[in-house]
Amino acid sequence: MSEKFDCIVVGAGPAGISCAYELAKAGVNVLLIERGEYPGSKNVMGGVLYRKMMEDVIPDFWKEAPLERPIVEQRFMMMDKESAITFGYKGMEWGKEPYNNFTVLRAKFDQWFAGKAVEQGALLVNETVVLECIVENGKVVGVRTDRPDGDLYADVVVLADGVNSLLAKSLGFHKEFRPDEVALATMEIIKLDKKIIEDRFNLEENQGTTIELFGDATKGILGTGFLYTNKDTLSLGVGSLLSGLIKHKIKPYELLEYVKNHPMIRPYIAGGEPVEYLAHMIPEGGYKSMPKVAGNGVLVVGDAAQLVNAIHREGSNLAMTSGQLAAETVLLAKERDDYSESTLNHYKTRLMSSFVGQDMKKYKDSTHHFDKFPQYFDKYIPMMNKAASQMFTVDGSSKWEKQKKIWRDVGSAGEKIKLARDAYRAWKVMK
Amino acid sequence: MLHIVACIKQVPDTKIIKMNPKTNTMDRASAPAILNPYDAHAVEEAVRLKKRYGGTVSVLTMGPPPAVKAIKKCIEIGADAGYMISDRAFAGADTLATSYALTKAIEKISKIKPVDLIICGKMTIDGDTGQVGPGIARRLDMPPLTSVNKVKEINVKEGYAVVHRKLEDGYEVIQSTMPCLMSVEKEINEVPYSSMSNMLKAARYQPIIWAVADLEDVDRPQLGLKGSPTIVSKVWAPTKPSGGTMLEGDAAQQSQQLLNILLEKKELFAVKGGSGVEF
Numbered sequence: 001m002s003e004k005f006d007c008i009v010v011g012a013g014p015a016g017i018s019c020a021y022e023l024a025k026a027g028v029n030v031l032l033i034e035r036g037e038y039p040g041s042k043n044v045m046g047g048v049l050y051r052k053m054m055e056d057v058i059p060d061f062w063k064e065a066p067l068e069r070p071i072v073e074q075r076f077m078m079m080d081k082e083s084a085i086t087f088g089y090k091g092m093e094w095g096k097e098p099y100n101n102f103t104v105l106r107a108k109f110d111q112w113f114a115g116k117a118v119e120q121g122a123l124l125v126n127e128t129v130v131l132e133c134i135v136e137n138g139k140v141v142g143v144r145t146d147r148p149d150g151d152l153y154a155d156v157v158v159l160a161d162g163v164n165s166l167l168a169k170s171l172g173f174h175k176e177f178r179p180d181e182v183a184l185a186t187m188e189i190i191k192l193d194k195k196i197i198e199d200r201f202n203l204e205e206n207q208g209t210t211i212e213l214f215g216d217a218t219k220g221i222l223g224t225g226f227l228y229t230n231k232d233t234l235s236l237g238v239g240s241l242l243s244g245l246i247k248h249k250i251k252p253y254e255l256l257e258y259v260k261n262h263p264m265i266r267p268y269i270a271g272g273e274p275v276e277y278l279a280h281m282i283p284e285g286g287y288k289s290m291p292k293v294a295g296n297g298v299l300v301v302g303d304a305a306q307l308v309n310a311i312h313r314e315g316s317n318l319a320m321t322s323g324q325l326a327a328e329t330v331l332l333a334k335e336r337d338d339y340s341e342s343t344l345n346h347y348k349t350r351l352m353s354s355f356v357g358q359d360m361k362k363y364k365d366s367t368h369h370f371d372k373f374p375q376y377f378d379k380y381i382p383m384m385n386k387a388a389s390q391m392f393t394v395d396g397s398s399k400w401e402k403q404k405k406i407w408r409d410v411g412s413a414g415e416k417i418k419l420a421r422d423a424y425r426a427w428k429v430m431k
Numbered sequence: 432m433l434h435i436v437a438c439i440k441q442v443p444d445t446k447i448i449k450m451n452p453k454t455n456t457m458d459r460a461s462a463p464a465i466l467n468p469y470d471a472h473a474v475e476e477a478v479r480l481k482k483r484y485g486g487t488v489s490v491l492t493m494g495p496p497p498a499v500k501a502i503k504k505c506i507e508i509g510a511d512a513g514y515m516i517s518d519r520a521f522a523g524a525d526t527l528a529t530s531y532a533l534t535k536a537i538e539k540i541s542k543i544k545p546v547d548l549i550i551c552g553k554m555t556i557d558g559d560t561g562q563v564g565p566g567i568a569r570r571l572d573m574p575p576l577t578s579v580n581k582v583k584e585i586n587v588k589e590g591y592a593v594v595h596r597k598l599e600d601g602y603e604v605i606q607s608t609m610p611c612l613m614s615v616e617k618e619i620n621e622v623p624y625s626s627m628s629n630m631l632k633a634a635r636y637q638p639i640i641w642a643v644a645d646l647e648d649v650d651r652p653q654l655g656l657k658g659s660p661t662i663v664s665k666v667w668a669p670t671k672p673s674g675g676t677m678l679e680g681d682a683a684q685q686s687q688q689l690l691n692i693l694l695e696k697k698e699l700f701a702v703k704g705g706s707g708v709e710f
Contacts, residue, residue, distance in 0.1 A: 128627075
């Protein structure tokens, strides 16, 4: 005896929970299925939650959600082996309502968020793996789980099963990843006294900092590192494209060990105790890697739809907006009592005209570009560091002489042209 | 028709819990709360008996509001109903006060539907005493059948149960009158992966929650910390065995060193009653 729901959402991450929340709020009979022990137990991200998109789902969420710290400062470090150029912005307007964004620990946050969806009336089933979509006459009509008598039916199924969406793949929406479409990130949560964190990062209580790390953090391989402040822990991680890891024969955890011991990072984490180690894939193929996102009786949201803006380290916000738009589409389909691809394509239209689609398009060539031309990370960042060192070292030579030397160090005329060309190229893919 | 009550408890997962080195107490925040593993077997056995003989399975727990999660887990296993007693007055209870409070709840459940059998896990993994089950049996004047690793027969009509009790070198077969209380060993059954219909039922289920005021004839001084004569005078974590020798060098050097050690201490490896291992 299989039950039928209006909608089944597979995966309780930001995308799936947002979708289930909106549907339940509208009175739709929605089932949310999670493979982990509880929502968040298997979910990983560096840790930045964006206020705007979360607020769109739950207004004033910061008053009760388990958040770590509102971020008042964002720093960027261009690292060489024993040096770094750092720039950033710190503003007190980010430290008060409505805030800009927050650091979060996903195990706590997702659990809370899913609880809110349940409060709205969504049904949550944990520890259950969806094996495949049930397809009848070319239409998705339900899901097959790994439980005894585990078939469940629904008018529409929303796939929020994450970066390696086996369900989207099995429907033929998505191909197997190429190594240059997906990054592998590893991170540690490092326990440190609250007061020490605030001293080291120049923070007051209930203020946080994010530092994005470029260049030597990933040993010059395309990728980034990050160091975020939580209440009484730090999140330190590093991620790079699989293709880069393969090419340089580096294991992801070696990269994390490397960055932990880097002289620019080591003092921040000194005396801290690693309490958790996490690793996850990140879809970084961008717009060109996006699968089909709507079919007969099925929608694809969040990481499963590869919705990540790698350049701006955004993902959870894109996921939430996609989940909301999927919910909006399900409501429309319910009204029309038509769950065909042509109706559900409303989601695709709305997604592509929202900031999600616009940003995906804007950066459609960026990952590919930086993967193809590794000199940005392995050459130009060290060059910038050397130039800064030259310029700021007081050794009796004039600033004119210093500038000349810096310019000489760039290399031959040919290399100068190459640098100019690369700068233009980078501007083109980012503009 | 059998009515079985399974008594369960939510406990911190002691496999991963950390001890606070200063106070020597368990840092409960460091470990997730789970259904006591022995209790899962108790509920599973109750569900199996229900399938064999017909009837209903109720689960009962005492705990703070989050313990509802443990009851839901039991519904996933196949229990029909869940009761929870939750009140500040129960806080700090030792096994004596706990068995008293649970007994009062069972008396109330019996008024809804007479109880034929109570099943408990052998013990909890956070207390390791195994006293609450027999305590309830004593208070309800029922035969306590501890260390049960098989329920051979239940005869509701004649009012008896036949079980195997685990002994050090085997088992004994016991026939008892009913109602009775059993506390069960882990090996009594394997808890299977729950069916989807049970998962959905559990997701929707809201247990019945009683405060002290909802129970009848309660002698309040017997509850909680006041009703607990147990005094924990000292708790300490066992010292970790230290020492051990790290062998260094290449594989050949390491194996030579290892062989030397083995030869030196060969009496440790001697076969009992034999002449020892020949190297």
